[in-house]
Amino acid sequence: MNNGPSNHRAAHRVIALLNREQVDYLDKLGKDAQFSSGTKLSRTQILAAMVNALKRLHLTGEGISTTEQFEQHIVDAIMQHRARKPPRPTMGRGES
Secondary structure, three states: OOOOOOOOOOOOOOOOOOOHHHHHHHHHHHHHHHHHHOOOOOHHHHHHHHHHHHHHOOOOOOOOOOHHHHHHHHHHHHHHHHHHOOOOOOOOOOOO
16 A cells, blocks of 8 residues: 655755644544544544645635634635635445
């Protein structure tokens, strides 16, 4: 199982301090993947995917001075992106 980034560049260790609610949410995402697909996503894989998604939104830190501002900047970028693109069809549980 690949626990690193999806590309072939050398991985770097990053230490993140998260509160219990944030860690529980990462664990829930990993377990949701495991129960629905059979493959558990690690916290590292989830965080790497989040960083890659933010890169795809072309986010920068310009003008940002607090984490709350950056969080809102992320949400705004996602909402703008969703408004520009039609939603992708997804398969619900029990569908084939």
